[in-house]
Amino acid sequence: MKNLKLFIIAAFGIALVFSLTYKNTVSSQESLTKDSANSDDQNRRQKFIPVGIPESELPDGQNSISTVTEAPTGFDNLTNGFDPQGPPFDTINEDNVVPNRSFNDNRFIFEEVELIADGVGPTYNAQSCRECHQNVVTGGASQIAEHRTGRTDNGVFFESLGGSLIQSRATHQNIVERVNFEDGVRTFRISTNTLGNGFIEAIANDTIIGIRNNQPASLRGSIINVPVFEANSFARIGRFGWKNQHASLESFAGDAYLNEMGITNPMFMEENTSSGVFVGFGTPFDPVPEPEDDGEDLRAFANFIRSTKAPSRGPITNAVTLGEQLFNQIGCNVCHVNSITTAPPGTRINGGAMTVPNALGYKIIHPYSDFLLHDIGTGDGIPFLPTPEFASTANQIKTAPLWALRTRNRLMHDGLTFTLQEAIARHGGQATAVTNRYNNLTNAQKNRLLAFLNSL
Ligand code: HEC
Numbered sequence: 001m002k003n004l005k006l007f008i009i010a011a012f013g014i015a016l017v018f019s020l021t022y023k024n025t026v027s028s029q030e031s032l033t034k035d036s037a038n039s040d041d042q043n044r045r046q047k048f049i050p051v052g053i054p055e056s057e058l059p060d061g062q063n064s065i066s067t068v069t070e071a072p073t074g075f076d077n078l079t080n081g082f083d084p085q086g087p088p089f090d091t092i093n094e095d096n097v098v099p100n101r102s103f104n105d106n107r108f109i110f111e112e113v114e115l116i117a118d119g120v121g122p123t124y125n126a127q128s129c130r131e132c133h134q135n136v137v138t139g140g141a142s143q144i145a146e147h148r149t150g151r152t153d154n155g156v157f158f159e160s161l162g163g164s165l166i167q168s169r170a171t172h173q174n175i176v177e178r179v180n181f182e183d184g185v186r187t188f189r190i191s192t193n194t195l196g197n198g199f200i201e202a203i204a205n206d207t208i209i210g211i212r213n214n215q216p217a218s219l220r221g222s223i224i225n226v227p228v229f230e231a232n233s234f235a236r237i238g239r240f241g242w243k244n245q246h247a248s249l250e251s252f253a254g255d256a257y258l259n260e261m262g263i264t265n266p267m268f269m270e271e272n273t274s275s276g277v278f279v280g281f282g283t284p285f286d287p288v289p290e291p292e293d294d295g296e297d298l299r300a301f302a303n304f305i306r307s308t309k310a311p312s313r314g315p316i317t318n319a320v321t322l323g324e325q326l327f328n329q330i331g332c333n334v335c336h337v338n339s340i341t342t343a344p345p346g347t348r349i350n351g352g353a354m355t356v357p358n359a360l361g362y363k364i365i366h367p368y369s370d371f372l373l374h375d376i377g378t379g380d381g382i383p384f385l386p387t388p389e390f391a392s393t394a395n396q397i398k399t400a401p402l403w404a405l406r407t408r409n410r411l412m413h414d415g416l417t418f419t420l421q422e423a424i425a426r427h428g429g430q431a432t433a434v435t436n437r438y439n440n441l442t443n444a445q446k447n448r449l450l451a452f453l454n455s456l
């Protein structure tokens, strides 16, 4: 108790010093009261409310190519054949289509280290996409985890001031975000793989609905509709991020450019705050006016990811084959879905903003995910949006795609599990019956199942 008191006093002291320092340095700025922070929260919430309902994106039977083939795989820094120089596929912003750029040019932009003069900060997490997406080649996952916090009052979730994402770095010593003592809901979210995600973007909405409808009721996942910003916020079924918070790679890139790197762009014009305090252009902390990027980089990031091959498999031994049979028999594959076919070339996706190109259409992928949210007892307590409608997402996490599993040594959304056995043991909730079946396997059977997982 004594320590707690000391801590509160210390925290109060730090807050006081912080606010005094802040007032001294940014005297001309409007007062950054809770009210303005609340209206920022309001804006963020509004922004993520999609327009309309998702289109089905089902084949219309008039496709030039009708053969379904396996998606190319490999961790080799080579393109999957997607042609960023091909015909304009950004059908809504025709005047603003991506300039001709090769795969390597786009990769370079994804790898590029940005500086304060480019707009990095004032609060941010890293200087380049590659810093967190690099293992074993650019675009993969990494050990870097983000920090998210908030608090629950009478069952209602409130984000920390300035949003649930606590940026871990800042460009000035006085504005580094720190966690509020009261904000007891805390989690890490580890960087995910983006290799092969162009194929995931090319999965039709109705394909995801079909997977869901085929799941037995006790294992059935949830869908959330999210806005596609390059399609005037038109609704699409979310599939990217631990909470399925995005449906399009360009929208994810816009979000990441701001929230990870502090670079505002046409999709995200409002600069990151320092725990709700405005520290953007006009204050001493940010020399660059909005938007800090004109939107070209977003398309380069998205097109780089769209050009990447899907993760490849390790050697397929006898044990691996038998292990996958057990994986299917005990029901792991209900959520970790083995095989999905992308929409045919020519299908309009992303609320009409993109047409599926030949390189990504009618491809069979093996992501070992259903791209649905599930409550397996690991929920981090932070909903997609802090509104009653999304309250249930607080305890749900997207089925982690198991492709590229053998390149990761920190598992689950928080990166706090280090072995496959422990990852499986954490599966409760909707996965309880399946986990029990795993526990009832013989040691020899478990070893085969693990051999299979180690081949992914
Ligand atoms: C500080 C680390 C960090 C940086 C820098 C970063 N990311 Fe990420 N990325 C993450 C984390 C963590 C997640 C998972 C976040 C979540 O779902 O809450 C993620 C997820 C993603 C995803 C979704 C993948 C999936 O299927 O779940 C995409 C796409 C992505 N990032 C693109 C980018 C791009 C483009 C950039 C550069 C503008 C970037 N990221 C910069 C950490 C980072």
Ligand code: HEC
Pocket: 219, 330, 331, 332, 333, 334, 335, 336, 374, 376, 378, 379, 397, 398, 399, 400, 401, 402, 405, 408, 410, 411, 412, 413, 414, 420, 423, 424, 427, 430, 431, 434, 435, 438, 453
């Ligand atoms: C009800 C759906 C469901 C079932 C059934 C299920 N999983 Fe999962 N699995 C998930 C979800 C959701 C996550 C992510 C949880 C998190 O990160 O908190 C996950 C994560 C994992 C991970 C960690 C992957 C990573 O990259 O961190 C492994 C490994 C895994 N599951 C293996 C299995 C195995 C093996 C089985 C069968 C014994 C199984 N799962 C059954 C939903 C399921």
